[in-house]
Amino acid sequence: MSETPAEPAPATLRAAVWLLFAEAVGMVGLTLYLAYELLTxxxxxxxxxxxxxxxxxxxxxxxxxxxxTLGQGRAGARGPAIVLQLMLCAVGYYVIQGGTAWVGVLLIALGLxxxxxxxAPASTRALGVG
Known part of the structure; x- marks a missing residue:
């Protein structure tokens, strides 16, 4: 018996997943910086x-x-991921208020x-939502 291969994720979902991974790398960098500051x-x-x-x-x-989890096509991760992106927008707002407008604008743009x-409709279909 041969299994049919899973349909590849649409470009929109793949891009979202890669941006989440890039954000995770950025947070690792922030964590290392904060740990260094804490120790020194x-x-x-x-x-x-x-x-x-x-x-x-x-x-x-x-x-x-x-x-x-989103890369595996599990729709349950979409809601929490959106919440984190909206939190990123809030951080961006406060970065703008703190005087580094260009960084804040980039954070808001990334979150949105x-x-x-x-x-996106293609991501929604691939995740089986709606």
Whole structure:
């Protein structure tokens, strides 16, 4: 008995998955930077610094796992991935308020782009949603 090969994911879903992986890599970089700062800073609120570093590490793992799960065609990962992208937009807003507008605009654009890719009709069909 031969199994029929699974239909390849559409370009929109593949792009969303790769962008989630890229975000995970960025979060790993942020985690390493925060860990370095935690270990080398003279005066630090140890509890806050440790929690922030752990939060960044958790974010990296979550983005990777959501990307992998979406890549496997599981629709249940789409909602949490969209929530993380909307959180990225909120971070972008506060980065703009903090004075680094170009970084904030890029973060917002990235979050909206990934949301758009996951909500595209081809991605929705491939995930069997709607």
């Amino acid at each position: 800073a003279d005066a630090v609120d140890l509890t806050s610094a440790l929690l922030l570093t752990l939060f960044a590490a958790f974010g990296a793992v979550a983005l990777f796992l959501l990307g992998r 782009a990934v949301c758009g890719l996951m909500l």
